[in-house]
Amino acid sequence: xxxxxxxxxxxxxxxxxxxxxxxxxxxxxxxxxxxxxxxxxxxxxxxxxxxxxxxxxxxxxxxxxxxxxxxxxxxxxxxxxxxxxxxxxxxxxxxxxxxxxxxxxxxxxxxxxxxxxxxxxxxxxxxxxxxxxxxxxxxxxxxxxxxxxxxxxxxxxxxxxxxxxxxxxxxxxxxxxxxxxxxxxxxxxxxxxxxxxxxxxxxxxxxxxxxxxxxxxxxxxxxxxxxxxxxxxxxxxxxxxxxxxxxxxxxxxxxxxxxxxxxxxxxxxxxxxxxxxxxxxxxxxxxxxxxxxxxxxxxxxxxxxxxxxxxxxxxxxxxxxxxxxxxxxxxxxx
Amino acid sequence: xxxxxxxxxxxxxxxxxxxxxxxxxxxxxxxxxxxxxxxxxxxxxxxxxxxxxxxxxxxxxxxxxxxxxxxxxxxxxxxxxxxxxxxxxxxxxxxxxxxxxxxxxxxxxxxxxxxxxxxxxxxxxxxxxxxxxxxxxxxxxxxxxxxxxxxxxxxxxxxxxxxxxxxxxxxxxxxxxxxxxxxxxxxxxxxxxxxxxxxxxxxxxxxxxxxxxxxxxxxxxxxxxxxxxxxxxxxxxxxxxxxxxxxxxxxxxxxxxxxxxxxxxxxxxxxxxxxxxxxxxxxxxxxxxxxxxxxxxxxxxxxxxxxxxxxxxxxxxxxxxxxxxxxxxxxxxxxxxxxxxxxxxxxxxxxxxxxxxxxxxxxxxxxxxxxxxxxxxxxxxxxxxxxxxxxxxxxxxxxxxxxxxxxxxxxxxxxxxxxxxxxxxxxxxxxxxxxxxxxxxxxxxxxxxxxxxxxxxxxxx
Numbered sequence: 148x149x150x151x152x153x154x155x156x157x158x159x160x161x162x163x164x165x166x167x168x169x170x171x172x173x174x175x176x177x178x179x180x181x182x183x184x185x186x187x188x189x190x191x192x193x194x195x196x197x198x199x200x201x202x203x204x205x206x207x208x209x210x211x212x213x214x215x216x217x218x219x220x221x222x223x224x225x226x227x228x229x230x231x232x233x234x235x236x237x238x239x240x241x242x243x244x245x246x247x248x249x250x251x252x253x254x255x256x257x258x259x260x261x262x263x264x265x266x267x268x269x270x271x272x273x274x275x276x277x278x279x280x281x282x283x284x285x286x287x288x289x290x291x292x293x294x295x296x297x298x299x300x301x302x303x304x305x306x307x308x309x310x311x312x313x314x315x316x317x318x319x320x321x322x323x324x325x326x327x328x329x330x331x332x333x334x335x336x337x338x339x340x341x342x343x344x345x346x347x348x349x350x351x352x353x354x355x356x357x358x359x360x361x362x363x364x365x366x367x368x369x370x371x372x373x374x375x376x377x378x379x380x381x382x383x384x385x386x387x388x389x390x391x392x393x394x395x396x397x398x399x400x401x402x403x404x405x406x407x408x409x410x411x412x413x414x415x416x417x418x419x420x421x422x423x424x425x426x427x428x429x430x431x432x433x434x435x436x437x438x439x440x441x442x443x444x445x446x447x448x449x450x451x452x453x454x455x456x457x458x459x460x461x462x463x464x465x466x467x468x469x470x471x472x473x474x475x476x477x478x479x480x481x
Numbered sequence: 482x483x484x485x486x487x488x489x490x491x492x493x494x495x496x497x498x499x500x501x502x503x504x505x506x507x508x509x510x511x512x513x514x515x516x517x518x519x520x521x522x523x524x525x526x527x528x529x530x531x532x533x534x535x536x537x538x539x540x541x542x543x544x545x546x547x548x549x550x551x552x553x554x555x556x557x558x559x560x561x562x563x564x565x566x567x568x569x570x571x572x573x574x575x576x577x578x579x580x581x582x583x584x585x586x587x588x589x590x591x592x593x594x595x596x597x598x599x600x601x602x603x604x605x606x607x608x609x610x611x612x613x614x615x616x617x618x619x620x621x622x623x624x625x626x627x628x629x630x631x632x633x634x635x636x637x638x639x640x641x642x643x644x645x646x647x648x649x650x651x652x653x654x655x656x657x658x659x660x661x662x663x664x665x666x667x668x669x670x671x672x673x674x675x676x677x678x679x680x681x682x683x684x685x686x687x688x689x690x691x692x693x694x695x696x697x698x699x700x701x702x703x704x705x706x707x708x709x710x711x712x713x714x715x716x717x718x719x720x721x722x723x724x725x726x727x728x729x730x731x732x733x734x735x736x737x738x739x740x741x742x743x744x745x746x747x748x749x750x751x752x753x754x755x756x757x758x759x760x761x762x763x764x765x766x767x768x769x770x771x772x773x774x775x776x777x778x779x780x781x782x783x784x785x786x787x788x789x790x791x792x793x794x795x796x797x798x799x800x801x802x803x804x805x806x807x808x809x810x811x812x813x814x815x816x817x818x819x820x821x822x823x824x825x826x827x828x829x830x831x832x833x834x835x836x837x838x839x840x841x842x843x844x845x846x847x848x849x850x851x852x853x854x855x856x857x858x859x860x861x862x863x864x865x866x867x868x869x870x871x872x873x874x875x876x877x878x879x880x881x882x883x884x885x886x887x888x889x890x891x892x893x894x895x896x897x898x899x900x901x902x903x904x905x906x907x908x909x910x911x912x913x914x915x916x917x918x919x920x921x922x923x924x925x926x927x928x929x930x931x932x933x934x935x936x937x938x939x940x941x942x
Contacts, residue, residue, distance in 0.1 A: 201607045204559050208596045214566050215592045218577050219585025226578035229570030233890050240567040241903065244560045248907050251556030255549075255914045257921065265910075296574065297889055442582030445659045453589045461593060464600040464623075477607035 150448075151441035154220040155430070157454045159423045161216060163416050165209035167323065170316070170415070172203045174324025176246060176273020177317060178347060179266065185259075192266070194340050195324075196254065198331050201477045203250065205468060207243075212457070220450050221440040223294065224430045231298035232286055235279040242276030245269070274317055281316030285309030287431060288422065289370045294435035308365035315358040319415060322351035326395070326411040333404060334473065348407070349399045356392060359418070372432045377425035384424060388417035497884050499893035500572040503900055505869065507564055509862055510904050513684065514558030516861065518598070519632045520685035521551050522605075522624035524713050529618050531712070539704040543712070545609055546922060547689070550915055552606045557911050559599070561904075572893070576876050576886035579656065583648040584641045586661045591634035598627035629678060633670075636677045640669035643868070644738055645877050668738065672731040673868075679724040680864065684857045686717025687823065691854030692919075694847040710840065714850060717857070718827030725820055729782075735871075736783045739878065740792035742871035745803045746813040747779055748772070752793040756780045761814055764806035803873050812863035812870075819860035826853060 148156075175195045182188030182195075218225040229236060249269030253262055282304045286292060291303035303309075325348035332340035366374040377385060391414035398405045426432050430440050441447065471477050525547045532541030566588075569577050577585075601623040608617045641647075647663025648656050693709035736743040743749075748764040749756055756779035762772025777787035794802060803809060826849050833841045840846060876883040 201603045204556065205596070205599045205603055207559060207563070208592070208599050211563060211566060211595065212592050214570075215585065215588045218569065218581040219589050220582075222578050222581030222585070225570055225581060226574040229577075230574045230888060230890065233571050233888070236567060237571060237896060240564055240571075241899075243563050244903060244907065247556050247560035247563075248910060251553055252910050252914050255553055256917055296578075300890065442585075443657055443659050445661055446582045446586060449586045449661045450589055453593055456593055457596070461596045461600070464597055468600045468604055471604060471608070471612075476611045477604065478610050 149438065149441075150444055150451075151220070151437045152428075154216070154441070154447050154450050155423070155437050157450060158213060158216050158220070159420065160454075161209055161213040163419050165206070165213055166319070166415055166419055167412055168202070168206035169209055170277065170320040171323040171327050172199055172206050172320075173246075173273045173277045173317070174320030174322065174351075175199050175328070176250075176270050177321040178324055178328070178344075180270035180274060185263070190340060191328075191343060194328055194331060194337075194344075198328060199250070200254065201472045202468060203247075205465060207247070210243075216450060220442050220447060221430055221437075222442060223296075224435055224440040227292050227294055227296035227298075227431060227435065228283070228287065230296035231292045231300065231303050232283050234300050235282045235286075235304050239276050239279040239283070242272040242279065245272035246276055273320075277316040277320050278313040281313035282309040284316075284422075285312035288312070288366070288373050288426065290372065290432045290434065292431045292434075294431055294439070306369060308362065308369040311358060311362045311365050315355060315362055318351055318355035318358055322348060322355050323411055323415060325351050326407045330406075330408055345399055348411075349396070352392065352396055352399070370432070372429075373422070373425040376427070377421055380427075381421040381424040384417045384421035388414045388421065391417065493884070493887070493889075496889075496891065496893050497887045499897050500887050501883065503893060503897040504568060504572055505866075506897070507561065507568060507900060507904070508869075509865065510908070511558065511561040511565055512861060512865060513858055514554050514561060515632070515635075516681040516684040517551065517554045517688075518558050519628040519678065519681040520716075521547065521554070521689075522602070522621060522628055523682070524685055524689060524716055525551065526618065526621050526625060527716070528708070528712050529621065531708075533614055533618060537708075539708050540712075542705060543709050546918075548606050548609070549918060551602070553911060553914055553918075555599075555602055557907060561907070562595075564900075571890070571896075572888055573876065573886045574888050576881060579654065579881060580645075580648075580877055582656045583645075583659050583664055584638050586659070586664050587634045587638035587641065590665075591631050591638075594627040594631035594634060598624050598631060601627070628681075632678055632681060633674050634665075636674045637665050637667070637670045639868070640673040641665075641667045642875075642877050643667075643673070643872055644669040645880055650880075669734070672727060672734050675727045676724070676731050676864070679720045679727060680857075680861050682720040683717045683724060683823065684854075684861055686713040686715075686720065687850070687857040688854035689713035690717065691851050694850035694853075697847040698844065698851060707840070710847075710850065714830065717823075717853075718830055721820070721824050721827045725824055728817070728820065733783055736791065739872070741794075741797045741801060741803055742809075742867070744792055744794045744797060745806045746809045746867050746871055747791075748806060748810045749779065749791055749793040750795060752790065752796045754780055754790050755787045756783075756789075756791045756793075758782065759810070761811070764810050769810075801874065803871050805870055809867055809871050812866040816860045816863040816867065819856045819863075823853060823856065823860075826850070 175198065179188075179192055179195050182191045214225075217228075245268050249265045249267075249272060253265035253269060256262055256265065285306070285308045286304040289306060289308050291306070291309075292298050325344045328344040329341055329348060332338075332344060363374070366377065391410045395407060395410040395414065398407060398410070428436050428438070430437050525544050528540045528547065529544035531537055532539075532544055601620055604612075605617065605621040605624060608620055612620065641664055644667045646667050647660040647665075649658035651657045690710050690713040693706045693713075696706045697710065732743070735746075745764075747756075748759050748762065748769045750766065750768055755777045757774040757776050758778035759769045759772035759774050762769040780787045780789040780791055783789050783791055794806075829841060829846070829849075833839065872878055874882050874884065876886045
C-alpha cells in the first residue's frame with residue numbers, strides 16, 4: 148500500500164465516523180421534525196435532545212477532519228470537488244449553520260414560540276444537510292467531477308443517482324438515530340420510547356434498503372465503473388452489509404432485547420468501504436487517481452502522525468465522553 | 482476589440498472583491514467567537530478554582546454561568562468555523578489546489594486540538610451536576626491547552642501566508658516537497674501566534690468584565706458582580722502590557738519582512754531615513770493629510786535610531802502595492818491607540834488595587850470597563866485588517882496573488898448577501914439567547930444562588 152493509499156484509508160475512516168455519529172445526529176433531527184405537534188412530540192423530542200446535546204459538537208468535528216485531510220493530502224481533488232459541486236456544498240454549509248445554531252439556541256431560550264421556531268430550523272436543516280452531502284458523494288461516484296475542476300455546477304449533481312444517494316443519506320441517518328435511541332430508551336427503561344423508536348428504525352431500514360436498491364440501478368446506468376467494481380471486488384462488503392441489515396430487521400420484527408447498534412453500524416460501515424473499494428484506485432472516477440492527486444510524501448507523513456495522535460488522544464477522549472453520556476453523568480439541560 | 486477583452490476581466494475582479502469581502506466578514510465574525518473559545522475556558526477555570534479552594538459560592542456560580550454561556554458561543558463558533566473551512570474550497574480553490582499540501586499541515590494539527598477541545602468542553606459544560614467537583618474542574622483543563630494549541634496551528638497557517646517557507650516548487654509551480662516544521666515555524670509564527678493568543682485573552686477578559694461593569698452601573702454591586710468583574714479584568718490587564726511589547730516587536734518584523742505592508746500602514750511615501758511617525762490622517766500620494774506628525778519617530782521605532790532607513794511606497798512596484806492605504810493606516814493607529822488606552826485602564830486598576838485592595842470607587846471606572854470589551858474587539862478587527870489587507874495583492878506573499886486564487890464560480894455577491902443575512906440572524910440569535918439566560922439568572926436572585934455542585938431542584942427554564 149502506498150502512502151497515498153494509506154492517506155485515502157484515513158480519509159475513509161474519518162468519513163465512516165462522521166457517517167455513523169454525525170449521521171445519527173442528523174437522523175435525530177429528522178425524528179424531531181416528524182415527531183408531531185408540541186405535546187405529542189414532547190417525549191421523543193426530549194429523548195432526542197438528551198441524546199444529542201453532549202455529543203453533537205464532537206461528532207461534527209469528524210467533518211472538519213475529513214475536509215482537512217482531503218485538502219492537505221489531496222489538494223487537487225478538494226479543489227476539483229469544490230469548484231464543481233459548490234451549489235450543494237454551499238447548501239450543506241448553510242444547513243450546518245442553521246442546524247447548529249437552531250439546536251444550541253433552542254435549549255437555551257424560554258418562549259414557546261421561539262423554541263418552536265428554533266426547533267423547526269434545527270429539524271429541517273437536519274434533513275437538508277445530509278441530503279446535499281449525499282448529492283455530492285453521488286456526483287463524485289458518477290464521475291461528474293472532472294479532475295481539472297469547474298465541472299457543470301448543476302447537471303453534475305441534479306441526476307437520479309445523486310438525488311437518490313442524497314435521500315439515502317437522510318434515510319440512513321434516520322435509521323442510525325432510531326437504533327441509537329432504542330438503545331437509550333432501553334437503558335432508561337422507557338418501554339414506550341423503546342417501541343416508538345423500534346417502529347421507526349424498522350421503517351427507516353425498509354426505506355433505506357429500498358433506496359439502496361434503486362441506487363444500484365442508478366449506479367448501473369450512471370456510474371458504470373463504480374458499479375462493476377462494487378459487484379466484483381466490493382461484493383463481500385455488500386453482502387456483509389445486507390446480512391447486517393437483514394439480521395437487524397429480524398431482531399426488530401421478532402422483538403426482544405438483542406443489541407442493535409453493532410448491526411446498524413456494521414451495515415453502514417460496509418457500504419462506505421464498499422464504495423471506497425469500488426472507486427479504487429480513483430479519488431474522482433475516472434479522471435483523477437489517488438496517486439495523481441497525492442501531496443508530497445512529507446505531507447502524508449504529517450497526516451499519518453496526526454491520525455496516530457487522533458487514535459491515541461481523540462478516540463479515548465471520545466470514548467470517555469460517550470461513556471459519561473451513556474452512564475447519565477452528563478446533563479442534557481446544561 | 483478592447484471592450485470584449487475587458488468584460489471578463491471586470492467580472493473576475495468583481496468576483497475577487499466579493500470573495501474577499503465575504504471572507505473578511507465571516508472571518509471577522511468568527512474571530513470574536515474563537516477568542517472566547519481560546520480564553521474563556523481559562524477564565525472559567527480560575528473562577529471554578531477560587532470557588533472550590535475558598536468555598537466561594539459566588540465564584541462557583543460565575544463559573545457555572547460562564548460555562549453555560551460558553552456552550553452557546555462555542556456552538557456558534559463551531560458552525561462559523563466550519564463555514565470558513567468550506568470557504569477555503571468555495572472561494573479560494575486555486576490556493577488550496579496549489580498550496581494545500583504545504584500549509585494544510587497546520588490545519589491537520591489544528592483538527593486534533595479542536596477535536597479534543599470539543600470533547601472536554603462537552604464533558605465540562607454538562608458535567609456540573611454529576612461529576613465529582615475536582616474531577617469536574619480537571620476535565621476543564623484540556624480545554625485551556627487545546628485552545629492554545631488550536632490557536633497556534635491556525636495562526637501559524639496565516640503566518641505562513643505572510644512569510645511562506647518550507648516547500649519546493651517545480652517548474653510548473655506545483656508543490657513537490659514540503660518541510661512541515663519549517664511551514665509551522667515560519668518567521669511570522671513567532672510574533673503572530675503570541676500576538677493573537679494575548680488578543681484572545683484581552684478580548685475575552687475585557688468583554689466578560691464589561692458585562693459586569695454594566696451591571697454595576699445599574700446598581701448591582703453584589704459579590705457576584707464584583708468577582709465577575711475582577712477575575713476577567715485581572716486576566717486581561719495582565720495580558721495587555723505583554724501585548725504591547727509583542728505588538729511592537731511584530732511591527733518591526735513587518736517592517737523588515739513585508740515592507741509594502743509596513744509602508745502602507747505607516748503612510749510612508751518615500752524611502753529614506755528620519756521618517757515621520759504619523760498619527761491619524763488620510764494617506765495621499767503627496768503625503769499624509771490631517772495627521773499629527775512626530776518627526777523621526779517612525780525610523781526610531783523601526784531601528785532604535787532616526788538614521789534607520791524605512792522603505793516607502795515609491796519603491797514598491799505598483800502591482801505589488803497593498804490597496805486602501807488610509808484604511809490600513811487608520812486601522813493600525815486604532816489598534817495601537819485602543820491597546821494603549823486599555824493599558825492605561827489596567828494601570829489605573831492595578832494602582833488602586835495595590836493601594837486599597839479595591840476597585841476604583843468612581844463611576845468612571847465601571848464606565849471605562851464597560852466600553853473596554855467593545856474596544857478590544859475593534860482593536861482585534863483592526864489588527865486583522867492590517868494583516869490581511871496589508872498582504873494584498875498576495876494570498877501567499879510573493880508566490881500567489883489573491884486574484885489567481887479566487888474561484889471562477891459566479892454569484893459570489895449573491896452568496897455574500899445571503900451570508901450577511903444569515904450571520905445577522907446568527908448574531909442576533911446568540912445575543913438574544915445570552916441575554917435571556919442572564920435575565921433568568923437574575924430573576925432567580927443573587928440571594929438564593931444554588932451551589933452548582935449540590936443536588937438541586939429542577940432548573941427554572
